Amino acid sequence: MIDKKFELGQTVEMPCSVCDAEQNHTAQSVTKLGKMTKAVCDACGTVSAFRRGKKVSVDTGKTKAGTPYSQSQKYKKGQAMMHSTFGQGEVTAVVDAQKIDVLFGDQMRRLVHARQ
Ligand SMILES: [Zn+2]
Structure with a gap:
């Protein structure tokens, strides 16, 4: 996944901590180099942010609180x-x-x- 290039609006399957399962995420923010920096879970609306491939922030949707x-x-x-x-x-x-x-x-x- 490191060298993979992403496009805005692309669907990416990855684990969602709120759904506690692999979910389709939509790339919401992508750098010029094709690195995804923000993705939204299609199922619950949780927004995850990434920096250098590491998750740096999570903004959970309204559906499920921990x-x-x-x-x-x-x-x-x-x-x-x-x-x-x-x-x-x-x-x-x-x-x-x-x-x-x-x-x-x-x-x-x-x-x-x-x-x-
Ligand atoms: Zn989710």
Whole structure:
């Protein structure tokens, strides 16, 4: 996917964190070099932004909010959550057994999870 060139309005299948499944996304923003920087999930309207091929922000659609964040819950990559302070977020990486990186809008936060 790295060398692939995209066009505006092109349909791209990729995982959607809100739908929790592979979904068709429409390329909403593409650079001159053909790199996709923004894509919208056709199913739920979630907008994902990318920089150098990495997802840097997620703007979830209205349909489905993540479950409320809890330190004791174990999270996996791509899972959506609702944080009482930061709002709607998406787990972008599981750092280790008790740490996760979560993207809230365009802000990355490190949170604990799976705390006994
Ligand atoms: Zn979706």
